[in-house]
Amino acid sequence: MAAFWHISIIVLVLLSRESNANPAAPQHSQLDVNHRKPLQTFRPYNIAHRGSNGEIPEETTAAYLRAIEEGADFIESDILATKDGHLICFHDVTLDATTDIANHTEFADRKRTYEVERQNVTGWFVVDFTLGELKSLRVKQRYSFRDQQYNGKYQIITFDEYILIALYADRVVGIYPELKNPIFINEHVKWSDGKKFEDRFVETLLKYGYRGEYMSQDWLKQPLFIQSFAPSSLVYMSKMTNSPKIFLIDDTTVRTQDTNQSYDDITSNGYLAFIRKYVVGIGPWKDTIVPPLDNYLGPPTDLVARAHALNLQVHPYTFRNENVYLHLDFHQDPYLEYEYWLGEIGVDGLFTDFTGTLHRFQECTAPYPKNQKTAEALLQKITYMIKDSGY
Template identity: 90%
Template sequence: MASFWHISIIVLVLLYRESYAIPVAPQQSQLDVNHRKPLQTFRPYNIAHRGSNGEIPEETTAAYLRAIEEGADFIESDILATKDGHLICFHDVTLDATTDIANRTEFANRKRTYEVERQNVTGWFVVDFTLGELKSLRVKQRYSFRDQQYNGKYQIITFDEYILIALYADRVVGIYPELKNPIFINEHVKWSDGKKFEDKFVETLLKYGYKGEYKSKEWLKQPLFIQSFAPSSLIYMSNMTNSPKILLVDDTTVRTQDTNQSYYEITSDGYLAFIRKYVVGIGPWKDTIVPAINNYLGPPTDLVARAHALNLQVHPYTFRNEYMFLHFDFHQDPYLEYEYWLSEIGVDGLFTDFTGTLHRFQECTTPYPKNDKNAEALLQKITYMLKDSGY
């Protein structure tokens, strides 16, 4: 039977779908961590990559509800902008891979070719559609080897809807939105007030009360990490919000979309020392930390150790259960992969497509204390006391 929380979220989404009005955030009294199970902070974070998208099509209401049900600490999303300036949750700048756009004959003439991160890309682009048009599409599973039964059942959701899923959860759930392709979005989407994509992104977070430095009292009430592959955007947003930010890191041979630096340079000691003034951590591709050789693990780099020496968090991506994503060293067992990354590499959080798998592993290896609510509340009180004392 669906919980009251699930029903509340469904009603909110249905109402929003009909009106496209901005949904109403819960009252601050409803967000009191004393009345909801707080965010766990004693073990690495379980970050639901695009929701529980190993089971349900990515970045949909259902995928996020499932991830929360399965134990996610944070629900992660990619934020893009529509032709009419609305912010939505969608990974690709094109609609081709995860919607039914190819079957929608009324949009056949919208196919375009644009330059995206120095490459020509052809498809149906998010920036050429209004929110109303995008809401008429239906989302499908990205990978053919995953469950296809949910194809065509869910809409694209907005940034506002995504935030409300977390705020209305029956425990404290963090959000982990990515400012996606800011160079491309700022080139193709113009707001009447002259503001940038970064401005609209941060304004939305502030509107819903997200603020505070990492592990501050405000942050623990509404946990948030802002992520991006574009360092200049993170620096720009640091002047607008003190919420913690994560610099995403691609393969070392790839270059940043904004500053045209290689990620080899981005992961150098000098650059990490510079960027730590603006971010609390990095989110590297797994192979940037531990390169693979013929699908076997190679020797780990010292990236995690160097980041930790600068007090930077490390949240690698992406962990998936299927055999084609697991190195041979793990014998097709995702638990062995989690054990390796958490125990031997020592990361601080993991982006996973299978929230439930990671949660079950952590409950077996580092379970909540028996009286977890009181223990977590005590830890938070100690944190506040230390901060108030200047530590």
């Protein structure tokens, strides 16, 4: 952990400098991108769900740095907007579950009840606070059965700060931001120029140089997947960026927040054929792919096969080490779960709270090819020689 905390201090200083300067992009990071170890693309992606939040409170600088240290291919985040229009990394539209908001008596009168996805929700809402006010809060671990020692140590971070964490990594690390609750955000947050949440989201990505279709040279330099549960937002954003997008799919009982479609509607062959014009894959809740029976695995559905037949990737969520989340077939062993999903179901990426566990499994079962390492080292050497020669 000593190396991790050393890197943390360096990155925090860099983030402070860049945030104050409000850069168009971190130029030296872009210049160094060709000198860094590239993103692996030969095996399913290790997607750090809200960072390494099985160890450190979610969506914090430390959680993302830990995930990078543990071998994540992508760091994932949920993006919301503040009262004054800043984009932040935070999962819930309310602050109650993962911050110390209840201890801040100065905000006691901010508690509200709003309709969120057709249900009334009461709490302290992100959209009722400025960025400065949110920065005064401290984040805590969501689950009581996880390590509590880091509670109160970290702030909420901005979308810009999250991006800089990836760009300043010592290897190429992708980002996987989710446009969170766009219907709710667009209802409660208004920008003076009349633009929408989706506009601000894409503008931020473009500002930092994120562009290019999946597997293009631009994409490989700065890998990105844009994700959302709202299909209309994905279609809208496709007019502004050709970066790859993932359509998230909820539980079978949950209707889409924007189009009010059922699970059966959005996983039908016809709808998958329609949405593939705008996305490169789907991100379903894993229990919709393999529905459990009395906490044992039931027969798999054909969703993965149908998606693959349309050349759509499948990135299910969320994989966790704790016994409460492991079906009994896996005998309290998360490695057995990864073996099943990667070997038998054959998905293309996994959202995990425990990046290190997945990375260790893949290094044992699908290690980095030696010949690929050699080829990449040779290519890097040639690149340096060309630059040194002045061509």
